[in-house]
Amino acid sequence: MLLRFVRGRPVSQVSEDFLAWARERLAAEGKTALPPVWDNAAWHVGKRARSRIKAHDRRAKAEGGVRTVACRLPVKAPWLNAIEPKWVHGKRALVEPQRKLTAAEVVERVCDYYGCEPSDPITQQVA
Template structure:
């Protein structure tokens, strides 16, 4: 089962850089102040995996930015779901985000998991370079295969 993984995150407080076109007067963003009593998270993240076999999207929302531990937790969750369906491996295409190539994820790649955490992980970084269209920015790509119990 091939999967395509990506994530997005946004700050609840940082003003986005948006442009808008309108036939009337220019649109304006309203800048609000943060309530000091607000205990909500400063950022929110959404992880997703598009399954090539079913076209289903597995989504998970988390508080905070995507970091290595959150990425590992998401992959663990996905693998548990797929293992319950009898899937044996998850070949996965994802981008070259810093939390995908972090020391934590590389340690999993080398099989340096703590004792008792025998999940397999292999990252194939020897993929051929992607063809680039004129004007496109270079983007990294990794394919990972994760074995499931």
Template sequence: MPPSLAGYPTPDPEYVRKKKRRDALLALAERSGWEIGYQDEVWWSRVSQPSLHSWSEQDEPLRLQELSKDKNDPDPKALACYAMLSATSGRMHLRFVSGRPVSQVTTDFLEWLCEQVQAQGKHVLVLIWDNASWHVSKQVKTWLREHNQTVLQKASTDTPDVRIIPCWLPTKSPWLNRIEPKWAHGKRAIVEPARLLTAREVRQRVCNYFGCEQAELLTQKIS
């Protein structure tokens, strides 16, 4: 029978092996002073309201209005973003997307992440993430292999790049990714009960909540 945790069964027959690899990489990274990052993507809806429990004045319960998008509203109904939670600093590295998560956007995000990790003086990133198609695609795996080969070739230089050690989690095991709970808390924190936020307002509120600067949008290139 597949193992389970906190009442969540996983259909992945390789759960035990993959979890052991994750745990071993985490231990190695901690001993070696490497960066550990939990990565994921999420959609921030401008229309759907999250489940919310809140304190309010007696006889004045907080009410979330049902929102709708005007036909002349130029902003999308939902905004996608990529993020990585640093296990060492607790910092969130976040980029919103013009478009949706695809392999090309993933590699653009990884390249940017390497710059962030390098700026912290670290040269190895253990990347914990799930099996989304834009994580396991041939394009992404080829990019990772070629990137790491280039890093090894430049290892003796004065400015070595960041090597990425990817760790794909077992299928449907969100409890192994520490970034997952951040999304639910964030969506409750940025809620606007009575009006539709603009895309700019959503991005700003998300970045304010997570304490990160609003970086340039990642762009899905349409060929």
């Protein structure tokens, strides 16, 4: 599982930056496909995201590289979503009912719980 945090709003540009980062990591491991597990948020399914992914995949197929095979989550059937149990356990392990956690505490706890390495957050570029 690859996790990355965002500074700003999760817009299409942030999704594109995340995909580029993930493809780079997977290419270094010799992988040829990236299957992001996505909900139906506008920045995942919007025209810009779809066209950029399609263009990248054409280049990756022609020149070699990591293609993106989006795995969409069911909209109205969360029980069919295999990732939900992981998120439920993760949320329960992270929260403290007595207080709100700081952003730094959330990052630290998420990385500790899921065993991922913390990295710099992706920053939303303001036009």
